Amino acid sequence: MTRPRVYKTEAIVLKGMDLGEADKILTLYTPYLGKLSAVARGVRRPKSKLGGHLDLLTHSQLLLAQGKSLDVITQAQTLDSFLPLRQNLWLTGCALYAAELIDRFTAERVENPALYRLLLNALNWLIQTLDANLTLRYFELHLLELLGYRPQLQQCPLCQTQLKPTTNFFSPAHGGVLCPSCGTLEAEARPISLNTLKVMRYLQGNDYGIASKLRLDGGLAKELETTMGGYIRFHLEHEVKSVAFLNDLRRQEAKAHPFGPLSPGLRQ
Amino acid sequence: MNLNFPPLAEPVARLMEEFHKLPGIGPKSAARLTYFLLRMPESQAKALAEAILAVKEKIILCSICQNLTDADPCSLCHGETRDPSIICVVEEPLDILALERTRGYKGHYHVLHGVISPMDGIGPDDLKIKELLARLQGGTVQEVILATNPNLEGEATAMYLQRLIAPLGIRVTRLARGLPVGGDLEYTDEVTLTRALEGRQEL
Numbered sequence: 017m018t019r020p021r022v023y024k025t026e027a028i029v030l031k032g033m034d035l036g037e038a039d040k041i042l043t044l045y046t047p048y049l050g051k052l053s054a055v056a057r058g059v060r061r062p063k064s065k066l067g068g069h070l071d072l073l074t075h076s077q078l079l080l081a082q083g084k085s086l087d088v089i090t091q092a093q094t095l096d097s098f099l100p101l102r103q104n105l106w107l108t109g110c111a112l113y114a115a116e117l118i119d120r121f122t123a124e125r126v127e128n129p130a131l132y133r134l135l136l137n138a139l140n141w142l143i144q145t146l147d148a149n150l151t152l153r154y155f156e157l158h159l160l161e162l163l164g165y166r167p168q169l170q171q172c173p174l175c176q177t178q179l180k181p182t183t184n185f186f187s188p189a190h191g192g193v194l195c196p197s198c199g200t201l202e203a204e205a206r207p208i209s210l211n212t213l214k215v216m217r218y219l220q221g222n223d224y225g226i227a228s229k230l231r232l233d234g235g236l237a238k239e240l241e242t243t244m245g246g247y248i249r250f251h252l253e254h255e256v257k258s259v260a261f262l263n264d265l266r267r268q269e270a271k272a273h274p275f276g277p278l279s280p281g282l283r284q
Numbered sequence: 285m286n287l288n289f290p291p292l293a294e295p296v297a298r299l300m301e302e303f304h305k306l307p308g309i310g311p312k313s314a315a316r317l318t319y320f321l322l323r324m325p326e327s328q329a330k331a332l333a334e335a336i337l338a339v340k341e342k343i344i345l346c347s348i349c350q351n352l353t354d355a356d357p358c359s360l361c362h363g364e365t366r367d368p369s370i371i372c373v374v375e376e377p378l379d380i381l382a383l384e385r386t387r388g389y390k391g392h393y394h395v396l397h398g399v400i401s402p403m404d405g406i407g408p409d410d411l412k413i414k415e416l417l418a419r420l421q422g423g424t425v426q427e428v429i430l431a432t433n434p435n436l437e438g439e440a441t442a443m444y445l446q447r448l449i450a451p452l453g454i455r456v457t458r459l460a461r462g463l464p465v466g467g468d469l470e471y472t473d474e475v476t477l478t479r480a481l482e483g484r485q486e487l
Binding site for chain 2: 031036062063065067068069071072073094097099102103104105108109112113115116119257258260261262264268272
């Protein structure tokens with residue numbers, strides 16, 4: 017399909033890279049054009065008409081013109097700047113993590129409107145959440161599902177038997193939870209507690225409104241994060257870079273406020 | 285890029301390739317600059333070459349403020365006329381030039397050499413934050429002005445520093461964010477306008 021010379025789309029700004037004197041190359045995520053890179057001219061100047069509408073993690077309505085190699089953003093209007101998110105360091109970190117996952121898991125110009133919707137929802141959920149860790153886990157599970165990596169949590173992918181309520185084994189390579197007899201034979205499979213498995217099923221099977229009512233204790237949240245992290249790393253074949261920053265903030269928080277967190281879900 | 289096709293003398297091709305490595309210089313600009321230099325008087329060409337060598341050999345980071353300098357401590361940290369009780373924290377050395385052009389600031393500076401950018405794997409440990417905290421130990425500093433850029437990463441860096449510095453009992457301020465002089469309300473984004481309203485002042 018030939019694209020029109022000028023087109024409109026809404027987009028969320030995932031990433032930016034300086035270009036030349038005052039320009040930027042932005043990585044945008046859009047509902048019907050997928051991920052795309054576009055040039056925003058002059059956005060680093062204080063008087064730029066576009067600048068404030070194209071900061072990272074801004075949801076904007078854009079007008080783009082087809083360029084020779086990259087398309088050029090000609091107009092921008094903010095739809096939502098997620099201000100509460102920007103004013104909280106921990107939530108900013110969480111949102112950047114979500115944006116990095118989208119950036120790394122998607123290819124340019126592959127549309128996935130449901131995934132776009134999920135990212136937009138996740139940014140709104142993070143503003144209201146009481147536990148950002150839980151919100152991120154929900155985001156991860158549904159992101160994987162929309163990309164075709166939904167982990168199999170009901171029956172063992174090797175022997176097809178229904179999983180029993182006991183300690184099973186999570187295997188990224190087999191895309192799900194193995195029963196104890198298959199799991200012990202797979203070197204890369206890690207034990208997964210029954211509670212973690214239950215939480216994963218609950219997050220996978222419910223809408224966010226219901227799933228977000230869960231309350232996880234520290235140990236469970238940690239195991240869930242490690243399990244999901246391993247699965248994501250396996251498919252990306254890469255570290256997710258913003259994880260280091262989130263861990264850094266958690267360490268700092270634990271030192272500064274040993275009796276409780278100031279931000280939702282900062283401590284585990 | 286292969287610029288070294290037969291009719292080009294080796295030194296000319298080499299210079300072109302060197303120019304081509306610079307940002308914003310394509311093959312055509314590289315060739316134009318090379319031929320301009322060829323026609324330049326030898327003394328001027330030497331002066332250019334020496335200037336390039338001098339910045340590479342003599343410029344170091346000031347051990348106090350981390351700014352680029354040829355003398356340690358740099359003239360801004362050394363100057364008697366400047367107020368050592370205020371430190372203005374900036375992302376890059378060029379930001380100091382911008383602030384100095386205002387002629388309104390007489391305190392000291394600290395250059396972070398970057399900004400927290402989790403997606404690029406740039407964390408607090410990659411910036412000159414340890415050096416800043418060391419400067420705050422002596423008790424002379426009463427105020428730290430956070431002058432990182434007013435974008436998501438600059439704000440994140442400012443919030444991060446605020447959390448580290450506030451417990452030391454030092455006043456932490458942030459440059460005001462609002463409407464630029466000569467700007468236009470119609471094109472202003474909501475975040476800027478919100479900040480401008482919050483920071484409005486009595487006339």
